[in-house]
Amino acid sequence: MILRHSKSARHSPAVLVSCALAWAVFVLDSPQAKSEAPAAPSSPDAEVLATFEGGQISRADYEQVLAHKLPNERDRIAKPGGREALLESLIRYDLLAQEAERRGYQRQLEVELAAESAASDRLIEALVRVEPAKVPAAEIERAYAERSREFMRPAMRRATQIRVATEAEAKTLSKELKGFEREPFSRVAREKNIDPRTRNQGGELGYFDRESNTDSGRPTGVPQALVDATFKLHKVGDVSQPVPHDGSWNVLMFTGEIPPFTKTRAQAEPELRQKLALQLTQRALETFVTELRAKYSPEVHPELIDAVVLPPAAPLDMPEGFAAAPPDPRARPVQLEPDGI
Numbered sequence: 001m002i003l004r005h006s007k008s009a010r011h012s013p014a015v016l017v018s019c020a021l022a023w024a025v026f027v028l029d030s031p032q033a034k035s036e037a038p039a040a041p042s043s044p045d046a047e048v049l050a051t052f053e054g055g056q057i058s059r060a061d062y063e064q065v066l067a068h069k070l071p072n073e074r075d076r077i078a079k080p081g082g083r084e085a086l087l088e089s090l091i092r093y094d095l096l097a098q099e100a101e102r103r104g105y106q107r108q109l110e111v112e113l114a115a116e117s118a119a120s121d122r123l124i125e126a127l128v129r130v131e132p133a134k135v136p137a138a139e140i141e142r143a144y145a146e147r148s149r150e151f152m153r154p155a156m157r158r159a160t161q162i163r164v165a166t167e168a169e170a171k172t173l174s175k176e177l178k179g180f181e182r183e184p185f186s187r188v189a190r191e192k193n194i195d196p197r198t199r200n201q202g203g204e205l206g207y208f209d210r211e212s213n214t215d216s217g218r219p220t221g222v223p224q225a226l227v228d229a230t231f232k233l234h235k236v237g238d239v240s241q242p243v244p245h246d247g248s249w250n251v252l253m254f255t256g257e258i259p260p261f262t263k264t265r266a267q268a269e270p271e272l273r274q275k276l277a278l279q280l281t282q283r284a285l286e287t288f289v290t291e292l293r294a295k296y297s298p299e300v301h302p303e304l305i306d307a308v309v310l311p312p313a314a315p316l317d318m319p320e321g322f323a324a325a326p327p328d329p330r331a332r333p334v335q336l337e338p339d340g341i
Contacts, residue, residue, distance in 0.1 A: 165248055
């Protein structure tokens with residue numbers, strides 16, 4: 001592999017960052033960068049798979065790339081033509097990186113900043129990142145107890161209401177609306193419902209549990225009398241008898257149901273470990289930065305900030321017709337964190 005890589009081959013801010021990261025991986029991990037001693041004839045370093053003006057790719061380089069691939073990528077490479085395709089991608093990347101260096105892209109500010117950012121990321125990875133497997137069991141227990149509502153959700157029901165002034169009117173509506181679908185029921189609610197909070201939304205009350213809370217445990221504001229009446233109905237589509245509340249009468253339609261949900265501590269643990277590992281890493285990072293500030297004592301002059309002139313946006317000085325760099329085939333795979341809980 002070529003040793004004269006620029007820190008990044010970039011033609012847009014996004015590509016600059018991608019290639020700068022690739023450069024950081026290459027410089028830190030390249031066996032050629034670690035030692036310039038000539039390899040023994042039997043060494044993989046001596047077995048050259050490809051050469052070009054300005055560089056070469058040895059078997060050791062190639063095997064190092066393979067070591068960083070995910071299992072599914074290795075399976076694809078093992079298929080007919082896969083090894084050749086990987087070698088071609090390495091050659092393609094090296095040629096573009098070499099040309100980017102020849103044209104001076106490594107001296108552009110965006111490339112230098114991206115390289116510094118990559119080095120900072122490596123520092124954080126090495127010194128402060130907390131692996132999910134190392135999260136203490138006590139932290140898992142505490143988080144599971146604090147977030148119990150997320151893992152033990154009770155049955156939830158949904159209802160639509162029509163509030164009227166008299167019991168007689170409510171009895172008439174209850175009889176007339178039996179067998180109605182939800183939409184016709186909502187249209188009647190827009191016409192006859194005297195509750196200002198729900199009239200414009202067709203009497204919609206939303207989902208609630210038996211204590212009139214949302215799935216996250218917050219109060220819904222639905223009166224308990226209406227909640228109790230909804231949970232007495234047998235199936236979705238049922239219409240209630242008149243329900244008295246606060247000087248008025250209500251007719252309810254049972255419009256939806258979510259069954260209860262329970263996730264044990266063991267089932268929740270992988271999610272909790274990922275979430276807590278990110279939180280612990282952030283705390284460790286803040287502590288580390290505080291220590292660095294105490295060590296290096298930065299001085300800040302906020303009174304000078306207003307004098308800074310912001311230049312107008314301008315296109316980067318890039319040669320026309322020079323293709324954007326491809327992804328670095330030797331960069332380590334990015335492991336995406338799962339969604340938050």
